[in-house]
Amino acid sequence: MAEHTRIHYQEELADLERHGLGGLDLVVTALERTMEATEHQDVELAQIVIGDDDRIDGRYLEVHQALITLLATQSPVATDLRLISALLHVIKSVERMGDQCVNICKLIPLSGHEPPADEEMLRRILMMGRQVRTQIAQAKRSFENRDIDMARDLVRQDDVVDNLNRECFHLALEIGDDADRREWAMTMMLAARALERIGDNCVDIGEQVAFIVTGLFREFEDASHPGEQLLDAPQA
Amino acid sequence: MSTPEAIAPGAPDLRSGPRKERIKDRAFRVAMLFCLAVALATLVALVAQVAVKGAGSLSGHFFTDYASSFPENAGIRAALLGTLWLMGVCAAFIIPVGVATAVYLEEYADGTKWWNRFIEVNIQNLAAVPSIIYGILGLAFLVRGPFGMGRVVLAGGLTLALLVLPVVIIAAREAIRAVPPSIREGSMALGATQWQTIWKQVLPAAVPGIATGVILALSRAIGETAPLILVGAPIFIAFDPTGLNSDFTVLPLQAFNWISQPQSEFKDLAAAAILVLLGVLLLMNALAIWLRNRYQQRW
């Protein structure tokens, strides 16, 4: 007869996981507003995103402190310990993703109130935004379900974002000699770069999923070894 | 013994030690068994002798007839009833008084006060006083003197009770002491008073030990002859004792009287009386043990 004990602690840990992953929902909100502000050059909306980042930072501090307390008072081992370690990494990623959104929003007044200089670049940036949004949802789902395959698929999704980023880069190179257009293009590259960083953070979350399940801390795809998938196929 | 096998160097040698030690061990065991056999054999021989001599006289009329000058008419009726009455009085006195004294000494008395230490020391002494002294005590205080009740059942019973009371006190103290302090603590921590703790936890748990003490006491009392002689119990009684105030005699006295008679038939009767005494003793013990077991099984 299996006996269940430490119910309060288990519930607390589960609550904390939900609360930490809830930060991803906050990021999705911020991202959607950011993309909308980018598309419509909405300075007010951008300011709101910047202000609301305090909520994401607050969530980070809350969850971080609670995780430290759990480590100190509950002596977690095995999967619990890996979960807490993973959550510490995840909320750091959440906080960074929030900061990336802020970075993008800070650009928006700079690009002025004129219509965008290059429709192609803008289109690609909006596509990156949608793709990254999907990535965040998938990262959250894969963490909740401890699904390694779904986590590893984040790499493929991130490749899409990386490709779009490269395309934007090439478009920016050929934007021409007009100073305003060049300025616009460079600020858009910064935005694209921020989106690409958000995608990388999602892959990091996926790696944490693999860590919880396998106990092995490996990068899915190392920047220094592009194109290689380092993580072994799962043993049956 | 088989030839010794080679032991690998460094490995522990687990074979038996030197022969001398084993012989001593065995010799010790044999000696102890021998002592046990001697004790048992003595007991068996005594009982067998009495049984052989007296079994023939155990008949129905032996129990229903009173003493008589003629052996064929003599019986132990008065003596048996007297013994039973006296045991009743004795038990009725020693159980409450003995247990109460033990409870006082163990639970309430402050061991540092001089009068408590005085009581402690004297209880041990009282257990060692020769029984005939109690006879004198009974004669002086109960039969004559302040109480002046005469040579009656109550006087005899109380004399015996005083004689064996220390046994009960000592046994009850041991039994109470054996109840773990954790039981007392658990009871007090619930808000029970000391008296509630003693009455409802300590004493019930001490019942087996107290019962043993009472058995020991009554077993001693049943065979006491000298103090009852001093108290003045007559030997020749031809009626049933009717109450606490009636005259009485007891089995040991009756046996003692019969032994002193010249006729050899009386000696057989004495043996029979002793057999009956043993029988009463065994029955009393069995009753007490049954009571003790029943109490133990309840929890």
Place this chain on the structure above:
Amino acid sequence: MSDRVDELSEEERHTEEERRQVGSGDGRRAATPEIHTAVRTSDAEHSRQARENVFELRDVGVAYSGKPAVAEVSMDIHRNDITALIGPSGCGKSTLLRSLNRMNDLIPTASVSGTVLYHDQDLYGPGVDPVEVRKRIGMVFQKPNPFPKSIKENVAFGPKILGMKDIEDRVERALKSAALWDEVKNRLDENAYGMSGGQQQRLCIARCLAVDPDVILMDEPCSALDPISTGKIEDLMMDLKERYSIVIVTHNMQQAARVSDRTAFLIVELDEEEARQGRLIEYDETEKIFTTPTDQRTEDYVSGKVG
């Protein structure tokens, strides 16, 4: 792969709705971050309750035959808290605990100095009956000590001697509160000694609960038990603190870390005559004691460097 993307689209729609619900609350203003020290919701409720003290100790000391065992302890114990007393052997934590329900009265050589206020009443004041004190402040001991009676008689003993009514109901409620009812409801008349150690200890807790105390003192309740039984009793404590105040002495500081709200750390020190006495060093929220203790001695003890 496309299936998964479709799946996720649905997922996205769900989270979309969730977000709208979350988003509608804050409108278009920046929210200030709320930094809580812990996300335990029960603790959040806790802090909202009135912080009433169940015990106030002022310079409390306990001595045996004049030799101090514990010196000058001052602390406030809050209601519905689990307060832990930790420290090395001989620091007087059990002695201090026993002074809270006047169990030290049972030891003739013990004497208590200082003031112990229980709901603003001096526990050792003139006219205070220790029996009355113990009816309200119960105790569970280190080694389970069920009475040599049946399970039912064990739990019913307290209510019976206190003259309470509805004994059967009380027994059932107490056994349920102690998470023991399901295991014993069909064998209430069996001897209590037939139970395992963990069950016996829960029986002792039920026995304590049956008289409706206000406070439960526990003197190393799990030190004689296996880890599973210990876990069950720790879970039980967390449930019980809703209705009772609990003070626990434990030499297992991980246990103190797991269950308690506040922790008091005592040490042994040698006084002028080389006699050992206990002293309170630090008393604070458990989280603080185990993450950022103020005193170096506390830090050394909780990190296991000094025992």
